Amino acid sequence: MEMEVTALVGKAYYEITLDDIAEWWILGGVCGCCGHKGPLNRDWIERKAQNRLLRFASRYIHCKRCGNGHLNRFYIAGKLPR
Numbered sequence: 001m002e003m004e005v006t007a008l009v010g011k012a013y014y015e016i017t018l019d020d021i022a023e024w025w026i027l028g029g030v031c032g033c034c035g036h037k038g039p040l041n042r043d044w045i046e047r048k049a050q051n052r053l054l055r056f057a058s059r060y061i062h063c064k065r066c067g068n069g070h071l072n073r074f075y076i077a078g079k080l081p082r
């Protein structure tokens with residue numbers, strides 16, 4: 001079940017923080033350059049991101065296909081089984 005973060009949280013992308021997204025959602029990244037999508041290691045991002053706004057945390061994600069690190073966005077890649 002993929003969806004936009006904005007659809008899940010109901011806020012504009014620029015004001016969404018990691019805290020708005022419950023831990024059972026799997027975060028993914030969309031490349032701003034080539035459009036590649038993939039799931040992310042959320043623990044790693046939580047540790048790296050000093051600013052919890054998604055638009056700042058996204059600077060720590062890089063595209064696995066083209067290596068791009070700019071203008072990448074988060075999306076919801078799915079839900080953890082429980």
Ligand SMILES: [Zn+2]
Binds near residue numbers: 031032034035036068
């Ligand atoms: Zn890419």
